[in-house]
Amino acid sequence: MNKVVIALCAFSLVFASCKSDKKKEADEETVTEEQVVETKVEVKKIKLAMEPKSDTQVSGNAVFTDKDGQVTVVAVFEGLQPGSHAIHIHEKADCSAPDGTSTGGHWNPTNQPHGKWGAAEGFHKGDIGNFTADENGNGTITFNAGGEWCIGCGDPNRDIVGKAVIVHQGTDDFTTQPTGDAGGRVSCGGIIE
Structure with a gap:
């Protein structure tokens, strides 16, 4: 009889231990699922x-x-004159004018001087810079604005929605005020959600 009691006690301990291990595993799985939910990253995109x-x-x-x-913006162009071209964000997503002037000036919500992105002397939030078109007139630019821009956040100093992308005929010299002497507007796209 004592052997039976001892065997039952041993079985109870093993069963309780297994049950405890299963509960611990279930708790760990729950934590892992919660962590995955918390680390989801919101991604917004606008293609124009x-x-x-x-x-x-x-x-x-x-x-x-x-x-x-x-x-980040990635832009691809064709039909350009070979060489360097300026690209900026302008004030309004209105590309209705034949010369693109309906977009207004460079987007500059913080009233800074025109300049090269990141310059200590200041720069417009729309001062992206220059890119090069090859001998076939094709050009690409990838630009990371970091946290200086947002899509649809409502912050007037950062929100690019309602603005326009303008490609210029020439090169931005980063010094001439307020445009960088980049020449005419040769392509336009409104940033609209």
């Missing part, structure tokens, strides 16, 4: 078509991606 302006054939597209508070 770039249309020719100023009697040119410059077209293309731009994709803005806002991931984890960091905004």
Whole structure:
């Protein structure tokens, strides 16, 4: 009889231990699932078509991606004159004027001087910079604005929605005020959600 009692006690201890291990595993799985939910990153994207302006054939597209508070734009163009071209964000998503002037000036919500992105002397929030078109008139630019921009956040100093992308005929010299002496507007696309 004592052997039976001892065997039952041993079985009870093993069963309780297994049950405790299973509960611990279930608790760990729950924590893991909760952590996965907490680490989901919101990604917003806007893709826009770039249309020719100023009697040119410059077209293309731009994709803005806002991931984890960091905004990047990748833009691809064709029909450009070979060489360097400026690209900026302008005040209004209105590409209705044949020369693109309906977009207004450079987007500059903080009233800084025109300059190269990140310059200590200041720069417009729309001062992206220059990119190069190859001998076939094709050009690409990838630009990371970090946390300086957002998509649809409502902050007037950061929100790019309602603005426009403009490609210029020439190169931005980063010093001439307020435009960088970049020349005419050859392509336009509105940043609209």
